[in-house]
Amino acid sequence: MLEVDNLRSAYGRIEVLKGVSLEVRTGEVVALVGANGAGKTTLLRALSGVQPITGGDIRFKGKSIGRMASHQRVELGITQSPEGRQVFGPLTVEDNLRLGAFRRRDKEIDQDRDRVFAMFPILAEKRHLLAGGLSGGQQQMLAIGRALMGRPKLLLLDEPSLGLSPLLVDQILDAIVSLRKDGITVLLVEQNASAALAIADRGYVLETGKVAYSGAGSALLADPQVKAAYLGLD
Ligand SMILES: Nc1ncnc2c1ncn2[C@@H]1O[C@H](COP(=O)(O)OP(=O)(O)OP(=O)(O)O)[C@@H](O)[C@H]1O
Ligand SMILES: [Mg+2]
Incomplete structure (x- = not known):
């Protein structure tokens, strides 16, 4: 590849x-x-x-x-999830994930979001909270999840x-x-x-x-x- x-x-x-x-x-x-x-x-x-x-x-x-x-x-x-997290702090967890899919026009975005939530259940729990308030580990999960949303x-x-x-x-x-x-x-x-x-x-x-x-x-x-x-x- x-x-x-x-x-x-x-x-x-x-x-x-x-x-x-x-x-x-x-x-x-x-x-x-x-x-x-x-x-x-x-x-x-x-x-x-x-x-x-x-x-x-x-x-x-x-x-x-x-x-x-x-x-x-x-x-x-080819998608990079950069060193040092770099999530969008003032946006919610869910909106951060949605941003990862911004190039997509298909109808499976919500389905992929649910897969990220299944992979990292803590993100599902905190979906409506601001990303800036997450712990370091949770922000790291969110950064990976956001990268995955771009398929x-x-x-x-x-x-x-x-x-x-x-x-x-x-x-x-x-x-x-x-x-x-x-x-x-x-x-x-x-x-x-x-x-x-x-x-x-x-x-x-x-x-x-x-x-x-x-x-x-x-x-x-x-x-x-x-x-x-x-x-x-x-
Ligand atoms: N923006 C920059 N300008 C000048 N030198 C840089 C810059 N970024 C990195 N370097 C230098 O390039 C070399 C390689 O850095 P790089 O960040 O790629 O290493 P790394 O293997 O990722 O290290 P680490 O394990 O600390 O993350 C280092 O000597 C570093 O000081
Ligand atoms: Mg490095």
Whole structure:
């Protein structure tokens, strides 16, 4: 579905992505892990089209999109749920979800909203409350729910578990696993590397702008070097 080929990107003269190559196949959950500042967010932003690339290419379903505007990528089915929530605080939970469907004209919007509510029951309970009053974890659920309302084919998630309690981390990761059953392909960036690799089909470890390790999630979890450097295990 997604092929990233020797991708380069820079902030001014500082190159942050130094030739990243990876792929995401249809129906997979792929985890992208790595230390702070490795370039994970920059890569997701380059994929969604809000960060310009300076070299290499991105192909989505065989078509080059590396220089396509971000709104066109959304139309193709690529949606990013950004790091740090960014829900619309003065709007209700329900209106935030509705905004996620603003490009759609079909009649299944309410049905999809109910699926989000089934996935995150706390959002159903708080549907008429303002998003700004939700806890961090609830806002994170809302941000994911809003992204789902656009019916993405490829969902890019940047640190969905950031700042959440272990219980909520599990709930978010379970929700991601359930997306795979719905046929949504996911590229998941996580600081919480062990948990992300445990649910992922495959994973990549990014190290200062390059892929240092890749493989099945379970293989990376068992790799002594990955364990020592990234998983805080020995
Ligand atoms: N807007 C910016 N201008 C200049 N440099 C930036 C900018 N955003 C990020 N960087 C730098 O680019 C590098 C990669 O940052 P990026 O945010 O992609 O890393 P990350 O892997 O997502 O890190 P984290 O785990 O902390 O979220 C870092 O050295 C960072 O300081
Ligand atoms: Mg980041």
